[in-house]
Amino acid sequence: MFQSKSRVAGVLMSIGAVTAALALNDPTPAIAQDREIVRASFNEDGSVSQPENWRTWIFVGAPLTPNALNGGEAAFPEYHNVYIEPSAFEHWRRTGEWADGTQFAKELVLLRQADDCEPDPDNGSCAQTSGQGFFQGEFAGLELKVKDATRFADEPGNWAYFSFGHQPEPYAETATAFPADACNACHEANAADDFVFTQYYPVLRAAKP
Amino acid sequence: MFQSKSRVAGVLMSIGAVTAALALNDPTPAIAQDREIVRASFNEDGSVSQPENWRTWIFVGAPLTPNALNGGEAAFPEYHNVYIEPSAFEHWRRTGEWADGTQFAKELVLLRQADDCEPDPDNGSCAQTSGQGFFQGEFAGLELKVKDATRFADEPGNWAYFSFGHQPEPYAETATAFPADACNACHEANAADDFVFTQYYPVLRAAKP
Numbered sequence: 001m002f003q004s005k006s007r008v009a010g011v012l013m014s015i016g017a018v019t020a021a022l023a024l025n026d027p028t029p030a031i032a033q034d035r036e037i038v039r040a041s042f043n044e045d046g047s048v049s050q051p052e053n054w055r056t057w058i059f060v061g062a063p064l065t066p067n068a069l070n071g072g073e074a075a076f077p078e079y080h081n082v083y084i085e086p087s088a089f090e091h092w093r094r095t096g097e098w099a100d101g102t103q104f105a106k107e108l109v110l111l112r113q114a115d116d117c118e119p120d121p122d123n124g125s126c127a128q129t130s131g132q133g134f135f136q137g138e139f140a141g142l143e144l145k146v147k148d149a150t151r152f153a154d155e156p157g158n159w160a161y162f163s164f165g166h167q168p169e170p171y172a173e174t175a176t177a178f179p180a181d182a183c184n185a186c187h188e189a190n191a192a193d194d195f196v197f198t199q200y201y202p203v204l205r206a207a208k209p
Numbered sequence: 210m211f212q213s214k215s216r217v218a219g220v221l222m223s224i225g226a227v228t229a230a231l232a233l234n235d236p237t238p239a240i241a242q243d244r245e246i247v248r249a250s251f252n253e254d255g256s257v258s259q260p261e262n263w264r265t266w267i268f269v270g271a272p273l274t275p276n277a278l279n280g281g282e283a284a285f286p287e288y289h290n291v292y293i294e295p296s297a298f299e300h301w302r303r304t305g306e307w308a309d310g311t312q313f314a315k316e317l318v319l320l321r322q323a324d325d326c327e328p329d330p331d332n333g334s335c336a337q338t339s340g341q342g343f344f345q346g347e348f349a350g351l352e353l354k355v356k357d358a359t360r361f362a363d364e365p366g367n368w369a370y371f372s373f374g375h376q377p378e379p380y381a382e383t384a385t386a387f388p389a390d391a392c393n394a395c396h397e398a399n400a401a402d403d404f405v406f407t408q409y410y411p412v413l414r415a416a417k418p
Contacts, residue, residue: 055412056295059268062288065342069332074340079271086265108410123278123332128409129399131283133274133345135409169415190338200337200344202318203264207376 032082038087040146047174049088050164051144052104057083064134066111068124077166078124079109079136082201093207096103098194100149100158108141108166123131141166144175145183156188247296249355256383257371259399260353263314270410273343275320277333281295284397286375287333287347291410302416307403309367311352317375321346348373353384354392364389365397367403 041049060082065074084092088102112135113119117126125133142164149158161183164171187195198204223411250258255344269291274283292303295312321344334342351373358367369383370392373380396404 049375055415056267059290059292060266061336061345062290063273063339063342063344065340069334069341074342076339080269080339081268083268089265089336112409117322123334124401125275125278125332128272129395130272130285131274132278133283135272135274136270139411139415163231170257186338199323200321200347202348206264206348 003207024183031043035087035090037091037099038103040103040144042151046073047176048144048146050142050171050176051085051105053101054083054085054142056106057085057105058089058203059105060084060203063197063200066124066134068099068119068121074107076106076108077140078111079134081107081109081136083107084204089207092204094209096208098147098196100147102147103123104142104196106145107139108143110140110192111135111140112137139169143170151176156184159184159187159195212246228277232372233418242301244296245301246308247312248310248313249353249357250267252383254385256385257353257355258383259351259373259380263292263294263316263351266294266314267298267412268292269313269412272409273408275333275343277318277328277330285315286349288319288343290316290318291344293413294317298416299414305417306357307405309356309358311356313405315352315354316348317350317352319346319349320344336352348378351380361386365393368393368404391416 058131083105085103091099144162152158153158162175189195192199292314296313300308311315360368369386371384390396400406401408
C-alpha cells in the first residue's frame with residue numbers, strides 16, 4: 001500500500017512538473033527535452049483546419065497598417081495580432097530555430113470606432129484618455145503559417161500560408177494554401193529570421209538564445 | 210495490485226485532463242470547477258515582485274499612443290501590450306467577472322526605428338513591405354494591475370497599480386502601489402468592465418460569456 005501511494009505521489013509530482021512547465025511555458029533551461037511539437041490539423045484534400053485556441057498562443061507582436069495611411073485599403077487591415085503556437089515557441093526559445101511543425105497565427109483587427117473615438121481621417125487615430133492613438137476594435141480575419149518539410153517540401157523554407165478569410169467571425173473552418181509567391185516571396189526577401197519578421201516581434205527577439 | 214494500477218491510471222487520466230485544460234486554456238464549458246487563481250507575489254514591505262513569464266500570459270490587446278501624436282511625450286510610450294494571467298482569464302471566460310487575485314500586465318514597447326523604417330514626424334509611422342504603419346521596436350516598461358479584496362480593501366474595485374519602470378530591461382524587481390488616484394480614477398471613470406478597458410480588448414470581449 002505504501003508503495004502504491006508512493007507511486008501515485010511520484011506520478012503526481014512528475015505530472016505536476018510537466019503541468020507547470022506547460023502552463024507557464026517556464027523559460028528556465030531546466031526543460032532539457034523537446035516537447036512534442038503541436039501540429040496543424042490537415043485534411044485529406046490538403047486543406048488545413050482552423051486552429052483551436054489561437055488566442056491563447058504566445059503573442060509575439062502587433063504590426064498596425066491603418067487603412068487611413070494606406071489609401072483606404074491596407075493589404076492587412078489593420079492590427080495584425082501575431083501568435084506562435086506554444087510548443088514551437090519553446091523550441092525557438094531553446095534553439096533559436098523554427099521546429100518542423102511550427103505554427104504562427106495572424107488575426108486581423110480593425111481600429112476601434114465609436115462615438116467617443118472618431119477617427120482622424122489623416123491617419124485613423126482617435127483621442128482616448130490615454131492619449132491620441134490607435135485601439136483595437138472588431139476582429140476582421142485569420143491567417144495561419146505552417147512550416148512542414150514533408151508537406152511543403154518544395155516551398156522555400158518549407159513554409160505555407162493560409163487564410164480563413166478577411167471578414168468578421170465566423171472565419172472559414174478550413175483553408176487551402178496560397179500559391180508560394182503570394183506570401184513567401186515577400187517573407188523570403190524581407191523577414192529577418194528564416195521567413196519570420198522577427199524585426200517586428202520583440203517577444204521573439206528577446207527569447208532567442 | 211490491480212487496484213493500485215487502476216488508481217495510478219485514474220490519476221493519470223484526471224491529471225491529464227487538467228494538464229490539457231491548463232496548457233490549451235480549453236474554452237469548452239466542460240471545465241466546471243474553478244482553477245485556483247494564480248496570485249501576485251507580495252513582499253513583507255507591501256511591494257509586489259515582478260511577475261514571472263508575463264509574455265506567456267493571455268494577450269488581450271495592444272493600444273498604441275505614438276509619441277509623435279502626443280507632443281513627443283505619450284503618457285504610455287508607445288505600444289501597450291496587455292496580458293491577463295491565464296487562470297484569471299479562465300475565470301473571466303466562465304463568469305464574466307474578474308476573480309479576486311486577477312492580474313493584468315502591461316508591457317510598453319517603442320515604435321521600431323531602423324534605416325529601412327524612418328518615422329514620419331507627423332504620426333510616427335514608417336513604410337514597410339506590408340504597408341505604411343507601426344511596428345514594435347524595443348521594450349520600454351512594465352506595469353501590473355492586481356485585484357485583491359484583502360490587500361486593497363479600500364481601493365475602488367479593490368484594484369491596485371504598479372510600475373516596474375518606464376525604461377528598457379532590466380525592469381525593477383519589485384514595485385510599490387501607485388496612489389489610488391494616479392490610475393484608478395481614470396479606470397473607474399472610463400473603463401467598460403469593472404475598471405478594465407475591455408472596449409480596447411477584443412479578446413476579452415469575445416471571451417465574455
